[in-house]
Amino acid sequence: MRRLSREIALQVLFQIEYAPQISFDEMLALFEDKKDMAAIKYADEIIRGVQAQKMKIDDRIQEASRHWKIERMGGVDRNILRLATFEMFHAQEMIEPKIAINEAIEIAKIFGSQESASFVNGILDQVVRNERK
Numbered sequence: 512m513r514r515l516s517r518e519i520a521l522q523v524l525f526q527i528e529y530a531p532q533i534s535f536d537e538m539l540a541l542f543e544d545k546k547d548m549a550a551i552k553y554a555d556e557i558i559r560g561v562q563a564q565k566m567k568i569d570d571r572i573q574e575a576s577r578h579w580k581i582e583r584m585g586g587v588d589r590n591i592l593r594l595a596t597f598e599m600f601h602a603q604e605m606i607e608p609k610i611a612i613n614e615a616i617e618i619a620k621i622f623g624s625q626e627s628a629s630f631v632n633g634i635l636d637q638v639v640r641n642e643r644k
Contacts, residue, residue, distance in 0.1 A: 516553035517594060517618055523558050524590040556603070561593050564601045568593050571600070575637035587623045591615050591631050596638055608639045 523538040539555055561568060572592050573581045581589060595615035598606040606614075612635045619627035 512547060512550050513553060514614065514617070515547065515550040516557065517614060518621070519550065519554035520557035520561070520594050521587070521590055521618060521622060523554065524561060524593065525586055527558075527562075528586060528590065557594050557597060560601055561590075561597045564597060565593070568596045568601065571596055571638050571641070572634060575634050575641055579634075585624065585627070588619065588627050588630055591619050591623065591627070592634055592638075595631070595635055599635075599639070600642065608635075612636065612639070 519539070519542050526533060526538050539551060539558070542551060542554070569581050572589075576584075584592070592615070595611045598614075599608050599611045612632060615631050615635055616628045619631040623631070
């Protein structure tokens, strides 16, 4: 169920970024008839949380990424990084980093490019290392 929630959240976050005139409530409504309502509820929590903490999340990602400006990252990769960082550090029920990173890698394999999984792994690993300093 959580994987499905993350996949929905990724798709909505991506769409909101590129079509901001569409509200995330409208985007979530597209999934409601096809999905488990518990999955929709958790996806909604992720989306709202990422939106509320976006500046802090982006700062963490940028600090971990020495060679890439966040705005130059691929949209899918950037939003996978955001949702994983939210789950690790800002969610009401924070997810253990190794679980969040593994989930992000698996989602990157589905929605990202060939390089996405290793890119996401490297950045999230550095986000966690920076937190432990």
